[in-house]
Amino acid sequence: MNRSRLGAWLSFAIGALYFLVPLIATMEFAMRIRRGQYTFDAFQIVLTDARFQATFTYSTVVALATIAVGTLLVVPTAYWVRLRLPHLRPVVEFITLLPLVIPAIVIVFGYLRMYNSSSLVPLTDTDLGTDILLTFGYATLALPYMYRSVDAGLQAIDIHTLTEAAENLGARWPTILFRIILPNIRVAVLSGALLTFAIVIGEFTLASLLNRPAFGPYLQLIGANRAYEPAALAIIAFAITWACMGLIQLFARQTQTAPAR
Amino acid sequence: MTQADEVVPLPTLTARPRMSMPSWAWLGTAPFFLFALLFLILPTAYLLVGAFQDVEGHFTLENLANLSQPSIVSAYTISLQVSAASALGGAVVGSLLASAVVFGGLPRWIRPTVVTFSGVASNFAGIPLAFAFLATLGRAGLVTTLLITVFDFNIYSAGFNLLSFWGLVITYLYFQIPLMVLILLPALEGLKREWREASEILGASRWQYWSWVAFPIIWPSLLGSTLLLFANAFGAIATAYGLTGSSLNIVPILLYAQIRGDVLHNPNLGYALALGMVVITGLSNLAYMVLRRRSERWMR
């Protein structure tokens, strides 16, 4: 028994090393910007860079739009499929798995071909059109995570009884959906939203090929031209991802101690 | 046979007729299907069909034949090798880590820590990951300089280069290993303690338990998740782009260059390239789902 425990600790230690060392190295590298001393100047430069602020804001706005689109699409669909259309479930689940199978670069390639100037819906002609395309593209990429999260949330509450009770009291479906179902799956939706945020903020492929001033292409540009600032950006990106995941865990734990009923 | 069926309906207070649910339900899901059609299915289908067309729109298999160009074949080969290497590496290390967490008798806080961190690390792929590894194993990276100052060992003079095949594989492992851990943890925890005890009381040794009971139950999960890792690596581009720019010739980067600037001088060839990618990732995912269904059937 003790030999296996030693092996387990060893595996854990080596794993921890492999995953923590790059983070430490990145932090250390970022702080090396002034020769001979450790400073946070790289972070300061990055955070006060106008382009950083502009692209980060842009990506945040797009992320919020994506979350809105994703929620509005997924929540009713998951709800109706569970409630009334269980035979559609395999089809819907297959669709939500497609973005995991089809690489993002193929999806955006398809967009560029289908929605360019010579097509019926020339979205790429205008900035706004392209922004819309980008948002829907991100909603597609985030679809598997959003759907899985919401579906799990719906499974945990008895939507059949809730709906019947609401109907008996005279509610129509918008009321049921937005004032009864949605509040009860708050945590699931939030989890999906945070995952979406994490995906959108750092995304490169779609933003780059659609030529939008997003955070991802900005990262790549800085990486090509500067030495120490990219490291600071990597730490910032990691901190954001960590914050998103941490918040998801926090909300999940809150529901465990305070049940919805 | 739900709870709802047994509920006796209360007398309604108003004369409101019951809304016809089925048509509302279809209407409710319509936006989703429209969205899926417009932004997922049709764009992909457009490309896949285009792979079989020439510039005028006539049916042809020439694009597929042109995939046998040396530069393209080399791109596919390198992509397959990088994906296979990172998938295998991720599978082996991920299995060891997941086993350590589930069977190692470690303190209780290890599991949630590993799960949270794996969730973060598997999402950390992309440009920032490339930067992180440049700062670690790049020419001026922390580990590189530490090895020189402490062990007098310069990995770059020994032939290592982060901006190469193996450098990319090592970088990819950063999100492949956590992905494997996340998939494998529940699978390993599905191995019920009673199976181990039952086999022991029937006289089996630890080795006999693992080879006759545990491994046969778990190998579909192992293989399936390795295939998932493979597909995951094959379609990834941002990390590679951030690390090597467009210098490393893998299929996604080739496709990127083609989309940007038609480097292949043949737009339909780009479609064929995309078709190839989708076929490979599609087959891997299909195999994963088949294997998963098989193992789930036993666990019922």
Add this chain to the structure above:
Amino acid sequence: MFLEISNLRKTFGTYTAVQHFDMKIDRGEFISFLGPSGCGKTTTLRMMAGFETPTEGMIRIGNRDITGLRPNQRKIGMVFQSYALFPNMTVADNVAFGLKVARRPGAEIAQRVEEMLKLIGLPQLGNRYPFQLSGGQQQRVALARALAPKPQVLLLDEPLSALDAKIRVSLREEIRAVQRELGITTIYVTHDQEEALSMSDRIVVMNEGRVEQIGTPFEIYNLPRTRFVASFVGTLNILQARVLDGPAGRVAVDDQEIVVATGLSGARPGETCSLALRPEAIRIDQPAPSGNRLQGSIEEVSFLGSVVRVRVRFDRNSVSIDTFNNPGLTLPERGRPVTISFARDDLVVLQQAPG
């Protein structure tokens, strides 16, 4: 004496799961460990299987001390609550597992498997997989698997808890029949007193890590030694009485005097004692000349079908009485004064369990 457990003790840190378990079991006996959750019965069973190491004590099978042996060296069979059949193997492979591990020749294994499947009544299901079987079928296969390698002792850990009530009753009889036919020493853990009473040669009643009583089903039910045993096994009336004359057995229940046939040796006048009285031992309004009599009033009448349950209150004490339903008689009304009677030897003196 075939199986001996001496002085077995198990502590987890500061928590004592099993205190001082001592028992001698004959070959072929069917013993039940009966008690509520957390009483230590499963822990004791697992110590016998080898999955828990005793903090103190010894277990002996035959003249072999097995306390230090690993589970796979003990030649014991075990049936789990969750069946624990190997999902990747057929029924036949599951049953053959123990023999395969022991490297028996193929022909012997095949013959033994066939024998066992016939014993449990499922000879045609050898090629099925566990997920294709019902719960009851799976548990029978688990029994066959445990018995195939001819173990010396059979352990069963609440094997019927996960099954439907009807299957539980029929499977209970099957298990007992198989055990009798093979003559194998068996230990059966359960929290269901009906199971324990109907199947066992002897029962060990446990509570909070302690052994409350060891005895035959008759003894456990009719002659409970402690308050816990009396209340856990069957329904029971408990009277709080004040001692008047210990050796003569005279006590007062709410200022009415009754006599305990066994007497209360060592009890001094003025002390309180607890007396147990089964509902079926009491008669209403049918005074027996030499028996005990108590006067009270009817507090509650419950019609339960074939049984009518009447609650009679005295002052601080009350008793529950079961009588068979008789359509010819009218049910007694609430509030009516009654006299109940019971024999002197129906009273059982309860002791506090040894701390």
